[in-house]
Amino acid sequence: MRNLALFAVLATAILVCGCGRQSQKPYNEGINIIPTPVELTRHAGAFTLKRSTRISADSSLDIVADYFSAKMSRATGYALGRGVAASDVIRMVVDTTLDVPSPEGYTLEVSPEAVTVTGKSAQGLFYGMQTFLQLLPAEIESPARVGGMEWTAPSVTVRDYPRFAYRGMMLDVTRHYNDVDFIKKQLDVLAMFKINRFHWHLTDDQLWAVEIKKYPELTRIGSVRHEQDGTVHEGYFTQEQIKEVVAYAGERFIEVIPEIELPGHALAALSAYPQYSCTGGPFTHRLVWGVEPDIFCAGKDETFAFLEDILTEIAALFPGRYIHIGGDECPRDRWMECPDCRARMKSEGLGSPAELQSYFVRRIEKHVNSLGKQIIGWDEILEGGIDPSATILSWRGTEGGVEAARSGHDVIMAPGEWLYIDKYQGAPEVEPVSIGGYLPLEKVYSFDPMPEGLTPEEESHVIGAQANVWTEYMYEPGAPEYFIYPRILAVAEITWSPASRKDYADFSRRIDGALVRLDGHGIGYHVPMPEGPLSDRMVFVDSIALGFGNTRDYPMVYTVDGTVPDVNSDIYTDSLRFTDNTSLKIATLLPSGKTGRVREIDIVREALSPASDAGTEPGVVSRTARGLFIDTVAMKDAEWSEPQIVDGFMKGRVESLDYKNPGVTVYEGFFEVPVDGVYTVFTDQYLLYVDGKPLIVNDGVTAIRHGLNKKTMALEAGRHKFVLVVNNRIVGGWPYTWSHATFYYIAPGTDKPIDIRRTELSH
Ligand code: ACM
Ligand code: ZN
Numbered sequence: 001m002r003n004l005a006l007f008a009v010l011a012t013a014i015l016v017c018g019c020g021r022q023s024q025k026p027y028n029e030g031i032n033i034i035p036t037p038v039e040l041t042r043h044a045g046a047f048t049l050k051r052s053t054r055i056s057a058d059s060s061l062d063i064v065a066d067y068f069s070a071k072m073s074r075a076t077g078y079a080l081g082r083g084v085a086a087s088d089v090i091r092m093v094v095d096t097t098l099d100v101p102s103p104e105g106y107t108l109e110v111s112p113e114a115v116t117v118t119g120k121s122a123q124g125l126f127y128g129m130q131t132f133l134q135l136l137p138a139e140i141e142s143p144a145r146v147g148g149m150e151w152t153a154p155s156v157t158v159r160d161y162p163r164f165a166y167r168g169m170m171l172d173v174t175r176h177y178n179d180v181d182f183i184k185k186q187l188d189v190l191a192m193f194k195i196n197r198f199h200w201h202l203t204d205d206q207l208w209a210v211e212i213k214k215y216p217e218l219t220r221i222g223s224v225r226h227e228q229d230g231t232v233h234e235g236y237f238t239q240e241q242i243k244e245v246v247a248y249a250g251e252r253f254i255e256v257i258p259e260i261e262l263p264g265h266a267l268a269a270l271s272a273y274p275q276y277s278c279t280g281g282p283f284t285h286r287l288v289w290g291v292e293p294d295i296f297c298a299g300k301d302e303t304f305a306f307l308e309d310i311l312t313e314i315a316a317l318f319p320g321r322y323i324h325i326g327g328d329e330c331p332r333d334r335w336m337e338c339p340d341c342r343a344r345m346k347s348e349g350l351g352s353p354a355e356l357q358s359y360f361v362r363r364i365e366k367h368v369n370s371l372g373k374q375i376i377g378w379d380e381i382l383e384g385g386i387d388p389s390a391t392i393l394s395w396r397g398t399e400g401g402v403e404a405a406r407s408g409h410d411v412i413m414a415p416g417e418w419l420y421i422d423k424y425q426g427a428p429e430v431e432p433v434s435i436g437g438y439l440p441l442e443k444v445y446s447f448d449p450m451p452e453g454l455t456p457e458e459e460s461h462v463i464g465a466q467a468n469v470w471t472e473y474m475y476e477p478g479a480p481e482y483f484i485y486p487r488i489l490a491v492a493e494i495t496w497s498p499a500s501r502k503d504y505a506d507f508s509r510r511i512d513g514a515l516v517r518l519d520g521h522g523i524g525y526h527v528p529m530p531e532g533p534l535s536d537r538m539v540f541v542d543s544i545a546l547g548f549g550n551t552r553d554y555p556m557v558y559t560v561d562g563t564v565p566d567v568n569s570d571i572y573t574d575s576l577r578f579t580d581n582t583s584l585k586i587a588t589l590l591p592s593g594k595t596g597r598v599r600e601i602d603i604v605r606e607a608l609s610p611a612s613d614a615g616t617e618p619g620v621v622s623r624t625a626r627g628l629f630i631d632t633v634a635m636k637d638a639e640w641s642e643p644q645i646v647d648g649f650m651k652g653r654v655e656s657l658d659y660k661n662p663g664v665t666v667y668e669g670f671f672e673v674p675v676d677g678v679y680t681v682f683t684d685q686y687l688l689y690v691d692g693k694p695l696i697v698n699d700g701v702t703a704i705r706h707g708l709n710k711k712t713m714a715l716e717a718g719r720h721k722f723v724l725v726v727n728n729r730i731v732g733g734w735p736y737t738w739s740h741a742t743f744y745y746i747a748p749g750t751d752k753p754i755d756i757r758r759t760e761l762s763h
Helices: 004-016 059-076 122-135 180-192 239-251 267-272 301-317 333-337 339-348 353-370 399-406 441-446 480-484 487-496 504-520
Strands: 039-048 054-057 089-094 106-110 114-119 152-160 166-172 197-201 224-226 232-234 255-262 322-326 374-378 391-394 411-413 462-469 537-540 544-546 556-559 576-578 582-588 599-605 620-625 644-646 664-673 677-682 687-690 693-697 710-715 718-727 744-746
Touching (some): 054 059, 059 122, 166 180, 166 487, 180 480, 255 301, 301 353, 322 353, 333 353, 339 353, 353 374, 391 399, 441 487, 462 480, 462 487, 480 487, 487 504, 537 710, 576 582, 693 710
Parallel strands (some): 089 114, 166 197, 255 322, 374 391, 391 411, 411 462, 537 599
Antiparallel strands (some): 039 152, 106 152, 544 576, 556 582, 582 599, 620 644, 620 664, 664 718, 677 710, 687 693, 687 718
16 A cells, blocks of 8 residues: 555645656656666666766667667757767677676666666667666656756666566557557557567458558458448558568567468458358458458468468568467368368368368468468467477467477467456446456566476476457557556566566556656556446435545545546545535546546435336337447337337347348336335446436447446335337447346445346336
């Protein structure tokens, strides 16, 4: 727990005396390096960067020297020219004989006279300089001159090198596209934290995002997705843009690994070239998330020729060692029904579709090897056997990684439970919709990439770990930043720093300054939200007390006068009691003085809604209409079927969805509540009316899942009328029919949601 009182004093001091030296801000106190170095000794005194400071580096190190002098010049406003000097100098050196066990290692000596950074390679030097920048005030990452600063770095001796050679992040640009500028921005920031691999997920069922000269339809058709509601989602990278990104990454010592998905997750490609499927199509992009049954045909030689041509162009664009060929989530149903695939199994003596998949991947691997590259594949490629030269990306857990290391494969750990940073970082009620699961910063940090029980030889095959950023629910351009940061900083530390130096309390302290560095890059990182009340409309009958907390125990500030809370507002200390209608605004306050997203809660007095004498017959009334209804306005023109009495709501997922004519179902009836009081009510369906009131209206929202939209209502014990509208359409890749057709209530004084389907319903 932070000391709230002390924090309040500091936060107020910052604001009141805006004149104060920025370098004295609390987040600049102490040593805040992420990832924490292997060895660091602190000495008396400090080095101060001044207008007169010179940078000394051999011309062979221009790329690194220019990169950092430009960066420091921007924030300080000093020109920082090159020159040799005995003092007031930053010396950059490469010494290949340096005593560190990795070419990425470095030493750093900061004294009041000079800074000396020695890398075992240019990359080691680059990391030594990143560490030096993290000893300076966080404002050094500012894109423009920051006045009133004293640019001091404490005197230290550092000897540092990575625990793992592979420290990565994957970005999916197929579910939602983000452009070159976005990617460059991330590369800038990832490099600050010594991440050295960028895995670029370029192709999938929902988009093909890379130009292939030999097959122009891949981008003309494959890179344009027509959503059910008529909107278009499109984007791809030209080969020139790819080269630009690869070069940009290279200057930051990040290797870019392209992923071309096969044999599954291929529907965007097949929309353009259906002849390489088993059935011949035609296909359109998959408009919902999940796993697609139509995949590349393993029987036709032309499919392999097509994929090999693509991989040949890809290999020429990416100078790194690896090409990722996918291999995950590949249903084999089409292969079983395909004469070509069956003939292939026969001619190759393959006993099962799993062996056919293995044949597919091996054949592709041979081609990739012939291009001078090695493959990486998701852990499914282990099934049916694969050459040991293939590197395995263990995502379904750590078991695939263990098995692979035992059989001599290199392994990268990316188990979903810890490293899929598309999951929730806080309570779903206050966070943007995500794929689900709960993965706060601390849990990412708790992961150890090295599994237990391996021999030293097997351990040597665990080359590192990466976080995966799947973008299904990241609808807006730039949205991935909210999911990436600060969690990727935990990934940086668990892959670089020795396990013996792991310390979450200290890490979370260091995060405070790191967030200010991210501010310098305009990163829209996650700030923990005030949690507690489940709804943003809290009803009461007599009075109500609301308690708040957040996932990193930051202070929170609030107002009740309609103004936006800031560092001057009241600090939340204990639960707030209300006896009148109030508009509460509450936000988390960071040590920088910046507030997170404001949570607005309407606190409303309501009389109990009276129970009804009607609704004595069992069953509910159901009516349906065919058609696609984008919103309630469109529904006004619906032609409804005759009402039917049904004994419950429609059941289960409707997998095969008619995109053009999905239909809508309305259920009307009565549900019964046990006691007088305020109920929390929610549904993932489209609309819910209770006692004639529109309680849940999910019109115009992006995908609704996980009971995000909860409301409260005061109900008298007894029967109440409801109308539930199940609009069978896709919103943001999620069909409403994949959520249960029902609604839930949480009774007063309890916390367990009651599924209305498990209660007596009537009409
Ligand atoms: C994956 O998450 N399907 C690799
Ligand atoms: Zn086939």
